[in-house]
Amino acid sequence: MTEAFDELTELYEDSPTGAISSLVDGTIVRVNRTILRWLGYARHEFLGRSLAEVLAPGDRIYYETHYAPLLQMQGEVRGVAVSLLRADGVRLPCMISSVLRPPAGDRPAVVWTTVFDATDRRKYEQELLRAREEARAAGERERALARALQQSLLPPEPPRIPGLDVGAAYHPVGQGLDVGGDFYDIFENRNGDWTIIIGDVAGKGAEAAGVTAIARYTARGAAVRRARPNHVLRAVNEAVLRDRSDRYCTMCCLMLRQRTGEDLDVTVSAGGHPLPLLVSSDGSIDAVGLGGTILGTFEDVDLHEIQVVLRPGDMLIARTDGITDGRRGDEFFGEERLIRASEELKGAPAAVVANELVRRVVEFQDGWPRDDIAVVVVRVPPR
């Protein structure tokens, strides 16, 4: 019996964990040798202090505002990281747990606290926290970079083309925290024709934005050398294929030539991209062009140039799949809604049509589109 008692006493005193007993007001009434050894106190120096007093100052606030109230309310608190102050002022990182032992007879309520030395664990946790912080900062930088890139890849305002009405609109994916790969460009060729490209690079983020840049500048260069939609798309195919990333893109290229009179010749070619819609003043709405191969995956691509004529009052809507793929639950915005919206918007200025289409698709998705959305509208003003 005595032997067992002695061993229990030894276990308490020299246990691998520290043990502190305190009154409810925090006054320390008992402590084991382990704590005294860790903190460098003589027993009589330690007893009578309050628990808060031997915590690092920041942890004191945490103790008083969280730990002590919780202990009172739920009778125990487990596994809280704090630092104890050693007699020489050095901090000892610990994990502490406490139970509240209710009063019994003459014995007042007492709090038993066990203390684990957590020096190594804390170092590791701090490394993890630092790594998480760095990852967050890196992610932030990438998003900022991708956003800046994307912004630089969209022409801010469509250029003025004499005798034509051109409007464009763009909305980024989600709430604009990530960057998708939609882009468009509108520029004049050497011969006075105009080129419109609209495309979508697979994937999101900085890498996709890089491919977007390649596609756009290649298209500009190609159109200057030879103003044919298929030539432009082939050049982009080759450039994206040569690029080291395994991204691909879809793209639609329109070449506009104003004829004498007010009619507009449009030559369309699409590489794996949704076809533009021709909204005629006579009320018909038709997709223009023939589907072709996506760009950046195959050496040989199958592409078709189709020519249409826009008469005064007609408009052409080029878009990315962010419109029809706009989704609410299982329901897609779809071709139907696009056609209905185009009918309703017929006759409005091109910029209004483009903005309104994007607005409707964003609204359809409760303001949080799953993909980015780009629209370019060309209109021959009515006579």
Place this chain on the structure above:
Amino acid sequence: MLFAHGFGCDQNMWRHVWPAFAADHRIVLFDHVGAGESDLTAYEREKYGSLEGYATDILEICRELNVTDGVFVGHSVAAMMGVLAAAREPSRFAKLVLVGPSPRYVDDDGYVGGFTRDDIDGLLASLDSNYLGWSAATAPAIMGTPDRPELEQELTNSFCRTDPDIARHFAHVTFLSDNRGDLANVSVPTLILQCSNDVIAPTAVGRFVHREIPRSTFVQLRATGHCPNLSAPDETVEAIRSFL
């Protein structure tokens, strides 16, 4: 009689105090936005970037419930929210009870708040390593059961559970606040309950508040620590009752 909790936990801090006044007062208990069962989506960093935002909420509650000539009881940082609210609309409260108030926690020239700027950074670090009752796993349960408080009670540490980002922000706003200049604007009778050995609001700070608020009464409690509402509810109730 409106009870406002401080930084750390929620209205449960008053569980042993408010019942003593329920017989002769209408009791108003609430959680600050960001704490307890409040709607976390209502947390706007800008609004709650100063204690004025919280004072605005207190006055909004008063307007909604038609409180005039009420008794405001604020613990810890909520004491200063009450000071700000009472200064803005003096007719709302006939009396203020400030439990462990501090108008500034960080030392300044000729003023001892009890903490240095480094200490406050230590607290923020402490918050970063202790997400009591909060994890990605429990958060959905917390969000998903607003109508079933009995379920939430079962979650450990639920009384002091706070979204880590909000806790950090609230800590920042609380412990770097300076409301010394607002104390003189309190015109109603005010009780200051000062604990013994309170490391968060030391006695010298309580005395300072007493000096600055014109019609204030200072009562030194035997209770130690910072939360007499939990550790010594009888003494706290007694002191409030004799003041009222």
